[in-house]
Structure formats: C-alpha cells, structure tokens
Amino acid sequence: MNAFDKLLRQLNLTPAGVLGLAVLAVLPFIPPFNQEYLIRWLIAAALIAAGAIAFDFTAGFINIVNFGFYAILGLGGYTSAILSVNVGLTPWIGVFIGAAAAGVLGFLTGLLTLRLRGIFAAVMAWFVGLALMGLATKMVWLTRGPLGLRTPRLFDTASNIPYYYLILLLMLVTYIICSRVVASKVGIAFKAIGQNMDAAKTSGINPTYYRIINFTLSCTLAGLLGGFYAHYYGILTPDIMHTSKTVEVLAVAYIGGRGSLWGGAAIAFPFILAMELVRSGLSNLPGLNLILYGLLLILVMIYYPGGFAKFFDAYIRHPKNRALNYFLNGASVRT
Amino acid sequence: MNILETKQLTKRFGGLVAVNEVSMHVEEGEIVGLIGPNGAGKTTLLNAIAGLNPPTSGRVFLAGKETTGLPPDRMCRLGLSRTFQIPNPFPKMTVLETVNCATIFGNRKGAVSDVAAHSRKMLAFVEFPMPADTVSEQLNTVQLKRLDLARALASKPRLLFLDEVASGLSEGELTDIMAVIRKIRESGVTILMVEHIMQLIMNLCDRLVCIQFGTKIAEGPTQEVARDPKVTEAYLGAEADQCTAE
Amino acid sequence: MSDRFIRWCRSAAGVTILLSILLAVIATIDRGPYILVNTAITGGMLALVAVGLALLLGVMNVASFVHGEYFMIGTLVAYYVFTPLQNFLNTNPSPLLAMVAPLIAILAAAVAGAAAGALTEIMVFAPMRRRSRENWVMNSFLLTVGLAVLLINGHLLIFGADFKGIVRYWAGAPVTIMDVFISRDRLFAFLLSIIVILAFWVFMKTTRTGRAIRAVSQDETGSLMVGINLSAILIFTMALGCSLAAVAGASLLFLYPSYPTVGLEALYMAWFIVILVGLGNIIGALTGGFMVALLKVLTVEYIGSGWDFVVPTALIILVLIFKPSGIFGSEVRGVLDQ
Ligand SMILES: Nc1ncnc2c1ncn2[C@@H]1O[C@H](COP(=O)(O)OP(=O)(O)OP(=O)(O)O)[C@@H](O)[C@H]1O
Numbered sequence A: 001m002n003a004f005d006k007l008l009r010q011l012n013l014t015p016a017g018v019l020g021l022a023v024l025a026v027l028p029f030i031p032p033f034n035q036e037y038l039i040r041w042l043i044a045a046a047l048i049a050a051g052a053i054a055f056d057f058t059a060g061f062i063n064i065v066n067f068g069f070y071a072i073l074g075l076g077g078y079t080s081a082i083l084s085v086n087v088g089l090t091p092w093i094g095v096f097i098g099a100a101a102a103g104v105l106g107f108l109t110g111l112l113t114l115r116l117r118g119i120f121a122a123v124m125a126w127f128v129g130l131a132l133m134g135l136a137t138k139m140v141w142l143t144r145g146p147l148g149l150r151t152p153r154l155f156d157t158a159s160n161i162p163y164y165y166l167i168l169l170l171m172l173v174t175y176i177i178c179s180r181v182v183a184s185k186v187g188i189a190f191k192a193i194g195q196n197m198d199a200a201k202t203s204g205i206n207p208t209y210y211r212i213i214n215f216t217l218s219c220t221l222a223g224l225l226g227g228f229y230a231h232y233y234g235i236l237t238p239d240i241m242h243t244s245k246t247v248e249v250l251a252v253a254y255i256g257g258r259g260s261l262w263g264g265a266a267i268a269f270p271f272i273l274a275m276e277l278v279r280s281g282l283s284n285l286p287g288l289n290l291i292l293y294g295l296l297l298i299l300v301m302i303y304y305p306g307g308f309a310k311f312f313d314a315y316i317r318h319p320k321n322r323a324l325n326y327f328l329n330g331a332s333v334r335t
Numbered sequence B: 001m002n003i004l005e006t007k008q009l010t011k012r013f014g015g016l017v018a019v020n021e022v023s024m025h026v027e028e029g030e031i032v033g034l035i036g037p038n039g040a041g042k043t044t045l046l047n048a049i050a051g052l053n054p055p056t057s058g059r060v061f062l063a064g065k066e067t068t069g070l071p072p073d074r075m076c077r078l079g080l081s082r083t084f085q086i087p088n089p090f091p092k093m094t095v096l097e098t099v100n101c102a103t104i105f106g107n108r109k110g111a112v113s114d115v116a117a118h119s120r121k122m123l124a125f126v127e128f129p130m131p132a133d134t135v136s137e138q139l140n141t142v143q144l145k146r147l148d149l150a151r152a153l154a155s156k157p158r159l160l161f162l163d164e165v166a167s168g169l170s171e172g173e174l175t176d177i178m179a180v181i182r183k184i185r186e187s188g189v190t191i192l193m194v195e196h197i198m199q200l201i202m203n204l205c206d207r208l209v210c211i212q213f214g215t216k217i218a219e220g221p222t223q224e225v226a227r228d229p230k231v232t233e234a235y236l237g238a239e240a241d242q243c244t245a246e
Numbered sequence C: 001m002s003d004r005f006i007r008w009c010r011s012a013a014g015v016t017i018l019l020s021i022l023l024a025v026i027a028t029i030d031r032g033p034y035i036l037v038n039t040a041i042t043g044g045m046l047a048l049v050a051v052g053l054a055l056l057l058g059v060m061n062v063a064s065f066v067h068g069e070y071f072m073i074g075t076l077v078a079y080y081v082f083t084p085l086q087n088f089l090n091t092n093p094s095p096l097l098a099m100v101a102p103l104i105a106i107l108a109a110a111v112a113g114a115a116a117g118a119l120t121e122i123m124v125f126a127p128m129r130r131r132s133r134e135n136w137v138m139n140s141f142l143l144t145v146g147l148a149v150l151l152i153n154g155h156l157l158i159f160g161a162d163f164k165g166i167v168r169y170w171a172g173a174p175v176t177i178m179d180v181f182i183s184r185d186r187l188f189a190f191l192l193s194i195i196v197i198l199a200f201w202v203f204m205k206t207t208r209t210g211r212a213i214r215a216v217s218q219d220e221t222g223s224l225m226v227g228i229n230l231s232a233i234l235i236f237t238m239a240l241g242c243s244l245a246a247v248a249g250a251s252l253l254f255l256y257p258s259y260p261t262v263g264l265e266a267l268y269m270a271w272f273i274v275i276l277v278g279l280g281n282i283i284g285a286l287t288g289g290f291m292v293a294l295l296k297v298l299t300v301e302y303i304g305s306g307w308d309f310v311v312p313t314a315l316i317i318l319v320l321i322f323k324p325s326g327i328f329g330s331e332v333r334g335v336l337d338q
C-alpha cells in the first residue's frame, strides 16, 4: 500500500470520492457553473450535503431521526450571530461557540430522549425544535424575531467563491469525523443499539452512553454548519429552525442511503441543483420541486428503503475490472 | 457457592403478575432447568434477573453480591449472559461483527487482545455452520440461535441463561446442541436453561425449577421434580386446556 | 368504590386531570368563563385529531406525520363546498339552505377525508406492507413525511398560498351562556365535537367493526386467526382516523382559513396529546385534547400569544422526564376493552 492509499484509508475516502471532491473544487471555474447564482446553488447543495452526513450519523446508525436537527443547527447560528452583533465577537470564534452551544443542547436532547424508543425519540426531538423556534420568534429583543438578525459575514467580499470552499471544507471535515467515529469501536456500538436494543444491552453495551455521544457529536457539527449559514446569508430568521428544513436534509439523507454517510452527500449536489432548476425554471408552478421531493421520498421508502447507497453497493460497487474496483473501493486491505 | 440467588422476585405488568415471589438459587457449575407451561413467566423471570425488565420487587444476588435492578450491560460485564427465545441479533451485521460486539463490549477493556480471533473461536465453539461474513438477516432461525449462543459466550460469562435454544431442532440437531451445552458447562460456565423438550431436560439438567402462573411450584433434583404430581398436573392441565380450546 | 376513587386521584392520570380542572376553575374565576368556552371548543377538535392519530398508532402501527394534512383537506373541501353555496344564498335567500349549507360542507369534508385516508392506505401503505415489514415503524413514518411534503405542496401548486377562509358558517346573533357571548359557529363546533366523540365511542364499543379494530390493535396475528379481514380493517381505520381530522378542519374553517400548512399546528398539537397521555391510548387522547387545549388557552391568556409553542412543549418535556410512558401510562389503556 503506498502513501496515497494509506492516506485515503485514514480519511475513509476512495479514489472515486477524491475525484468527486476534485470535480466539486474546480466546478466554480467551469461554465456554466462560474455564474454567481449557480455558485450560490452549489453552496446550498454543499450545506445540505454536510447536514445530511451529520444527520445520517444519528439516523442511519442509532436509528433515531433527529427531527429537531435544523432547530439545533439554527441554535448554533443564532448563538454565533448574537455574539457577533451584541458583543462584537468575530464570527470566526463565534461559530465554534455556537457549535458548542448546539452540542450542549444535543447532549440534553439525547438525555431527554433516552428512555424513548425510535420514533418517539424523533417526536420528542421535534418538540424541542418547535420550542426552540418558538423562543427564537418570541425573544425579539435578542433575535429580532421574524424581522431577522443582520449578521456580519465571514469574508469581506461580494464573491461567493470563498464561502463555497469553506463549506466544501466543512463538508469534508464533517464526513471525516463522522466516518472515523463510525469505523471505530464506538461505531460498532452505534450500529448495535440501532439494530437491536435488547441484544446490544445484553452484549454489554450501555445505550445511554452511546446515544448521548452520538447526539452530542451530531448536534455539534450541526451547530458549526449553522454558524456558516448565519454568516453566509447575512441574515437570520427563525425560519432556519423550521421543520421543513429538517425534512429537506432528512429526504436527502434517506434517498442517499441510510447508514452510508456518503450517500446523502453524493446525491445532494445533483438533487439540489435539479430542484433549484425546477423551482426557478417553473416559477409559475410553485411547490412543484417539493412535490418531486415528497414523491421521491415515498417511492424510495416503498420500493428501495436502502436508498442510493444500497443500490450502489449491490450493483455498482464491485465491478470485475480491477482498475475500476480500485477506483470505487480504494486499495484492498492487505497488510 | 450460589452463583445466583433470587429472593421473592416479583414482576408485574399493570395488573398481571407475571412472576410472583419466586425465590430460587443456582449453584456454581450446575445446569438448572427452568420449566413451566407456556406463558408461565419463565422468560419474564430471566429478564427480571438480567435487568432487561427490572423486577417490581424482590432481590437478586449474583455470586453473593446484590445486583437487583442493575441494567443488562452491567450484568453482562459482571458475568451474566443470555440468549433470546426469538433471537434476532443485529440483522445488518455479519456474523463475525455480531459476535465482535459482545467480545468488545462484554469484556473488560484489554481483556481480549485479538477481538476477531476470540469471536472466531466462539463461532467454532458452538459449531456455527456458515461463513463468518454472512449477513445475519440471511440466516434461518436455527442458525440465528447458534449465532446468539456464540454472541452470549463471547463476553466470557460465568452464568449463562439459555431461553429455549433447542426448540424447533431436528433429532440430529438436538444431539449436537446437547454436546455443545455440555461443552459449555465443561468450560466452567454455569447454566440456567428454559426448555420444553423433555429429552434435553432429563439428559442435561442437574436440578429443575418449575413455575406456573408466575409462581414456583417445585424445585429439586431433576428426577424428583419430573415425578412431582404438581408438575405433571401443570403440564397436563395446560395441555387439557389447549385441547378444549382447540 | 371510594377507595378506588382515592387511588385513581393519586395516580398520574388522576393528579393531572384534577389539576387541570382546578386550573380551569381558577382561571375562570380570575378572567371569566370565556376561558372555559375556548378550552372546550379547541379541546373537542384537538381531541378529534388526536384520536385519529392514536388510532393509526394503535391499529396500523403508523406514526403519522401526515395527519395534519387531512385536517387541511377538511378545511379545503369545506371551503370549496361552502363558498359557492353561500354565493348562491346571497342571491337566492333560503332559510332552509342556510341551515344545512354548513352541514353539507362538513359532511363533504368528512367524506373527502375518509376517501383520502382510504386511498392512502390502498396506494401507499398496502404496497409498502406487501414489500417488506422490516423496520416498518421507521419506514412508514418517513413515508408519511414524504406524503406530507407532497400534500402541502400539492395544495400550494393547485390552490395557491393565499388564505381561503370564510367569515362564518352561521349568521345570527351570538348565543349567551353564563354571561358570555359565544358565536354560533363556536357553539356548533363544540357540540359537533361532542357528538362525534360520543358516536365514535359507541361505534368502538358496540359494533362488530369497532370491536374488530380493537382486536387488531391488540394482537394482529391473533385477530387474523379469528377471521378478521385485516386489509379491510386497515383501510377502514385509516379512513376513520383521517375523516375525524377532516371534520375537525372543516368545523374550524371560520377560525383557521385553508392554506397549505394549516395542518401543521393541528399535527403537532395532536402529537403533543398522544405523547402526553401515552401512545395509542385512545381514551387518553380524548381527555388529553381538553387538557392541552386548556394549557394553550391559559398560555395565551397569561403569557401571550406565540408562547403557546414554548410553554406546552416545556411542560410535556417535564412530564416525560418523570413519566416516559405518558401520564395515563397503562392505567387507562384498554378502557374500551372492559
Ligand atoms: N412486556 C410485557 N408486557 C405485558 N405483559 C407481558 C410482557 N411480557 C410478558 N408478558 C406476559 O407475562 C406472561 C409471562 O410471559 P413469558 O413470556 O415470561 O412466558 P414464558 O413462560 O416465557 O412462556 P413461553 O414458554 O411461551 O415462552 C404472559 O402472560 C405474557 O403475556
């Protein structure tokens, strides 16, 4: 195994993944993607992709849908925004404090949903999200409510390109952190409690402990993304915490394939671009893009609950051709 | 020494008393059979001891130390393992990964140096018939029971609960599983087994505990309990009920 | 008897119910009887939505995220049935038609809700059940999420985002009860919810179908063995549950005009109730409807509108910390079965 392969293995990337990232990296210079509005779409897609990874870290492994995901992401954003507006803290530090705040709330939500199973933990997380959004709407003196909080931006430029690279980096970091945890012993415990709680407990796994680790980490990452959101769009309204936002990442994560981490990220780009295209191209038909969303989610759930990643693993992942196999899987583990 | 002792253990589900003041003990090195008609509360008793469904009242002692109400993962690390009546370990994991879970989390940190090797040893010990990279959801019930047994053994228990490991097995498979259970006992593990199959009980168990409607009705050496009129009546009565129901 | 009553009072259910009544009385003395009136109206309708949700949970094992959309369908159908009738009435006054027009609208909504529910079961849940029951609860939940997105945006696409509301169903002066003026619409909504709840209760307790539904909710395999036609029961349950939500939506059209996301609030209120009282607990859902309504009314009254998001949620979180199985836990569950 050469140094390149070793590095890839450490980062849980495949040559195909690296190629994908490279394409994304040069995309803003290739027509038609070099137009600002398309770069904005790409940023939106990368944000969803990163969110889908952090979301899948919970949904796809411990099998709990964090329905308050965007509310917690919003908490990260608001924390950072308020610190920079009221205290004058630079957003570059604020986003980390925001992430920490989101992590703390994730920890508490994890505690709260401990005794609830699967779907009811999801509903509980949803309530936490609703309460948070209610707070953001009503604490006008702090958040300016629906009027929106103007936030300082991260970069001193009108160009979107620096933001694009930042969010790509965030996406990559999110992926590497999540995939490394999942590949460790902790990840085995996640999968075990997600697949059979009783068998996991009797095998010596303490579900409380691992559930809280999972929630805390996923929410911390969400909070970080929230910080990016706040200081990229330049304005923050309670809408960021809306359930429909969570539904968006949820759909991408599940259509992409639960428990894969990469699946949601991979389909987010074509998917979001197509959605935006429908939305802007057929603006006389509002909601059509979301109808397609809903339809796709329904079809996937009925006919292929494993999503794109499962399809990929079953039919594409293991080609006969050795070069192609290397491309899709990286060097095999022969040490 | 008593490796397990329960005192007036009771488990209620709402109004239903599924286990009613059961006091019993298991000595180190024994194989004890827990018998009783369907719905007697055998599985519930195991769950109450192992912490999956903590008891409403009563006390549990494991190797002399009180463990009442401890969560199952603690019990596992204290040396109590169990198999499930309807085994369905991690459906998306491979056989090896499934056993790895118990090897990693059921033992003290650093107690097992080579996780995969230990897990493979366990699979070989229970004579698991399929390749280790088979995904669990592709196994049939008999294979799942073997896998669950390997999983339970992987945490190196001192006391092992078996919940109907032999149900649904053919004659030949019965002989196999009996050999495996004997092997487990010889390796120094004490066994408490729930079983309906008489052949197995008579051949393996040193002592029997019989419960009916959650209450212990007999306890003692296998032959004695099997001849106890209360026990035969419990079984025959249940069968008579079934006959009239049909 | 009195012994049992005392024991009930000490249980979580008893404590919360008594506390709610006490709170309601205090607030009524403090602010006036309209508190009670508002609670009763919202409570009755919330109960209808929550009962439907509990029914789906108990019988079909579906944690529905789409239930509010049947409420939305109810508002929409009632609007499109009632508005033309009213326009017609404006040109040709007829006291009889004026009397029955609201009833026609609500009935149409009920039928549409039932049809939508039955269609959902036939076109979506049944195919899914046939394909695989693995991970059913989670997958069916995600399916309902997709369905909700579809229906909300379907409404947006076809009917637009504007508010489609009516001023009132019934003309005429408000009725006075206990010195409070109650609009005829509100009074009617309350009466209707009571009638529907009673009818539902009688249906579940006395009819063959009602008993079959209860049987399925307790033991699916067992009910198959005693010869219950499971797929018919599932379709019927879904139709019933959705119809209840649609009736609630239609009756409240004068309060909540129809727009794409009008069902969202109904949905999470229903979930509040269902989680608060304990899952799939149908009787609990009825009581819970009134308790959550009271909570909402009191919050708006004493803390301010908008906080009715925050305060009930905080309270429910507290309740669940101490009673994860809901306040009624297993005490009330199965009351229908005695
Ligand atoms: N989680 C539960 N909630 C309510 N009742 C339960 C629960 N688990 C078991 N019961 C009831 O407790 C009683 C005892 O059940 P249990 O499964 O312990 O019997 P068993 O002796 O293991 O029977 P079998 O031989 O059929 O396995 C039964 O009446 C059962 O319906």
Ligand SMILES: [Mg+2]
Pocket: B042, B043, B044, B085
């Ligand atoms: Mg049993």
